[in-house]
Amino acid sequence: MLNKVNDTFILLLFMLLSNYCKAQTENKSLNIPVSVKGSTFFNADKKNCIALPFGYSNISKQLPVDSIVSAIQDHRGLENLYALKFEQLLKNDLVMLPEAYDVSFPFEQGIGKEYSHIKIASNFLSYRGYSLHFLAVYNAARYSEPFVEKIYLISVKNGKPVDIKRIYLHHEGEMGFTDYTLFYIDKNSIISLRDYEFNENPFRQKPVYQFQLLRNGTFVRYYDQNGLYKTDEEEGSIKNHHKEGNWIEFKANRYVDLQEYPSFTDSYTYLEARYKGGLPDGKWNCYKLLQEYNEETGEPIISTRKMGPLIYTELYKNGLLEKREFHVLDK
Numbered sequence: 659m660l661n662k663v664n665d666t667f668i669l670l671l672f673m674l675l676s677n678y679c680k681a682q683t684e685n686k687s688l689n690i691p692v693s694v695k696g697s698t699f700f701n702a703d704k705k706n707c708i709a710l711p712f713g714y715s716n717i718s719k720q721l722p723v724d725s726i727v728s729a730i731q732d733h734r735g736l737e738n739l740y741a742l743k744f745e746q747l748l749k750n751d752l753v754m755l756p757e758a759y760d761v762s763f764p765f766e767q768g769i770g771k772e773y774s775h776i777k778i779a780s781n782f783l784s785y786r787g788y789s790l791h792f793l794a795v796y797n798a799a800r801y802s803e804p805f806v807e808k809i810y811l812i813s814v815k816n817g818k819p820v821d822i823k824r825i826y827l828h829h830e831g832e833m834g835f836t837d838y839t840l841f842y843i844d845k846n847s848i849i850s851l852r853d854y855e856f857n858e859n860p861f862r863q864k865p866v867y868q869f870q871l872l873r874n875g876t877f878v879r880y881y882d883q884n885g886l887y888k889t890d891e892e893e894g895s896i897k898n899h900h901k902e903g904n905w906i907e908f909k910a911n912r913y914v915d916l917q918e919y920p921s922f923t924d925s926y927t928y929l930e931a932r933y934k935g936g937l938p939d940g941k942w943n944c945y946k947l948l949q950e951y952n953e954e955t956g957e958p959i960i961s962t963r964k965m966g967p968l969i970y971t972e973l974y975k976n977g978l979l980e981k982r983e984f985h986v987l988d989k
Contacts, residue, residue, distance in 0.1 A: 700814045723861045783811075789813075809826035825851060891908050902935070903933065904931070910925050913984075927947050942971065947963060968985050
């Protein structure tokens with residue numbers, strides 16, 4: 659979808675085609691003009707290259723809430739703290755950007771007119787022949803002073819974007835509930851992300867998720883270990899720090915309309931996936947996840963999880979989705 663805008667504004671479109679529900683690796687198509695009237699979008703002037711490490715260095719530590727609050731308050735002055743210079747203003751009527759990076763958040767829709775305040779930083783990172791650029795989306799609708807709500811990292815080769823990953827979040831919801839994502843990029847260009855939730859719990863730190871840029875310019879999950887790996891959300895084999903072979907994953911599903919299919923009572927699915935070098939490969943099977951919940955806490959009982967009816971299959975080649983075939987769901 660492309661919307662026509664005034665010639666005085668720069669036209670920007672990001673389109674994301676997700677591999678599967680909350681996919682580790684997304685199949686993306688980015689259509690971004692490299693320059694407008696001689697102005698380059700992704701300027702890789704060496705004087706603006708950022709030295710690593712970069713970001714919130716304590717992200718790997720299990721810190722008390724006071725320390726996290728202090729760090730988050732510092733992020734309100736994000737441009738100064740990280741020395742990111744968001745100078746190039748972009749405006750358009752609709753921008754579609756990927757939200758998920760394996761962790762569930764309550765917003766996955768395209769960004770509408772209320773998020774028309776978008777900037778690209780003049781600073782960038784350099785890695786494996788790619789320049790990595792920062793794009794900030796400001797919340798300019800809810801408060802008098804716009805603030806950076808989301809930051810995306812874009813891999814660029816020869817002036818053309820290849821992949822995109824959200825690395826920062828500051829989302830203020832209802833009743834004072836707030837979600838944050840902080841990032842840290844180490845000297846080896848490994849990207850670490852961690853979510854912090856302030857809600858009725860009242861505070862929760864989620865596990866650290868790591869990513870690495872492959873030589874084809876794609877961001878994929880990175881693991882500190884090799885060999886067998888198992889958590890409550892996924893299990894499989896890791897080779898050269900990336901997913902390899904067959905995996906079982908329990909992920910939220912965005913392809914099934916719960917209103918259209920009320921019998922599909924759980925938004926999570928049981929996924930049989932396959933990877934090669936960290937990228938999706940071969941046939942994937944997505945099933946309905948059958949599980950019971952704790953009546954007091956509402957949390958799923960992990961030991962009760964099992965495979966339900968098949969929902970759809972996907973076929974991948976070289977990390978790209980070639981075919982998705984749905985199966986009949988009972989309404």
